[in-house]
Amino acid sequence: MKIAGIIAEYNPFHTGHAYHIQKTCEKCGADHIICVMSGNFTQRGEPAVWDKWTRARSALLGGVSLVLELPFAYATQSAEGFAEGGISILDALNCVEYLSFGAENTDLDFMKRAAQLLCAESPEFRNILRQNLGRGLSFPSARAHALSHLLPEADAVVWRQPNNILAIEYLKAMHRQKSKLQPIPVERIGSGYSENALAPSYSSARAIRGAIKDGNDIYKNYLPDNASCSRSTPVFPESMFPFLMFQLRRMTVQEIGTIYGVCEGLEHRIFSAAKKAQNYNDLVFRIASKRYPHSRIQRILLHSLFGITKEQMRKLKLLPLYARVLGIRQDSIDLLSYLSAHAKIPIVTRAAEFPDSLLFDADLLATDIYSLFTKKIAPSKRDFTQKLIVI
Structure with missing residues (x-):
């Protein structure tokens, strides 16, 4: 049985994702695609536009054989932590041969050189990075300029492209974990990751979310599973604002300083902004x-909402992983027994069967918090009542 893995958010699952799955199967001849997908919150620190079961169903209809949930503690980190969690799960399944990912640059050897350079962190690289940070650049920009200096075949723009950033993080994680996964880059086509306008062919998830928010039904043309998505209530970051302000305004500067991601006195900017902000975008802009x-900043605010400190996150990332199954295709149902026979981590199909784990508890809490953001507040503990998606 030949299995390929994909790590994704599918926020939402669109025609570009379906194209990626199709190309993955063509490139490696996979019998099955297993996707490790973010749950109800994403890497940008925002709630997903639709809940994890709706997005899992879309992925299954779009060609994925089985969908696993990437734990909250990894799904809401920067590209490095996001990649680390996804690669760790796929490796621990002990039967996935390939990792497929989209990238603006598909020269695998070149990308591997960049990943190895970042893993080695030579004195020269660290010195250039430190100089760029001293100029006031953000870490991603400072790193991109350092890479372009040491790998002059590509300028800094290449290393700032979102899919390339993730691709390098996947390769870094595979290098550090001595992964046996074979990387398969698939060229991203259509509009760029950060494009806000819908494109004639393949549009970015950001543009599609914007159309959903604006009530523009044209977004349905970009969703292979527009029927089930239309029945679900979309959620947007603004929904978090009252809950977030409640948390921030009851915290001291010192307490904000303990939140995961806060450093270099940033707690003072957050504390000050929380006194004045009028809406979610205003809050982020002020910080x-x-x-x-x-x-x-959005990731920091999300961790503030959940009260996750640096010490708590450190402990969460030390806990054993698991493979939480959100959904599976009926014609791939044999995968469950196959995974159970090979995997080095527990395969979880029912929340009630899973033993106590703070890492898993964070996933359960994420679902309960997310339920507060829907137009009609959903009951809590859905993880225990929602049946496995089988299509």
Whole structure:
């Protein structure tokens, strides 16, 4: 049985993702695709536009054989932590041969050189990085300029492209973990990751989310599973604002300083912004700077909402992983027994069967918090009542 893995958010699952799956199967001849997908919150520190079961169903209809949940503690980190969690799970399944990912640059040898350079962190690289940070650049920009200096075949723009950033992090994680996964880059086509406008062919997830928010039904043309998505209530970051302000305004500067991701006195900017902000975007804008981009601030705010400190995150990342199954195709049902026979980690199909784990508890809490953001507040403990998605 030949199995390929994909790590994704599918926020939402669109035609570009379906294209990626198709190309993955063509490139490696996989019998099955296993996707490790973010749960109800994403790497940008935002709630996913639709809940994890709706997005899992879309992925299954789009060609994925089985969907696993990437734990909250990894799904809401920067690209490095996101990649680390996904690679660790796929490796621990002990039967996945390939990792497929989208990238703007598909020269695998070149990307591997960049990944190895970042893993080695030579004195020269560290010195250039430190100089760039001293100029006030954000960490991603400072790193991109350091890479372009040491690998002059590509300029800094290449290393700032979102899919390339993730691709390098996947390769770094595979290098550090001595992974046996074979990387398969698939060229990203259509509009760029950060494009806000819908494109004629393949559009970015950001543009599609914007159309959903605006009530523009044209977004349905980009979703292979627009029927089930239309029945679900979309959620947007603004929904978090009252809950987030409640948390921030009851915290002292010192308490904010303990939150995961806060450093270099950033707690003072957050504390001050929480006194004045009128809405979610205003809050992020007041805190963000050239050194601290919006995505990093949004992750910090999300961890503030959950009260996750640096010490708690450190402990969470030391806990054993698991493979939480969100959904599976009926014609791939044999995968469950196959995984159980090979995997080095527990295969979880029912939340009630899983033993106590703080890492798993964070996933359960994420679902309960997410349920507060829907137009009609959903009951808690859905992880225990939702049946496995089988299509």
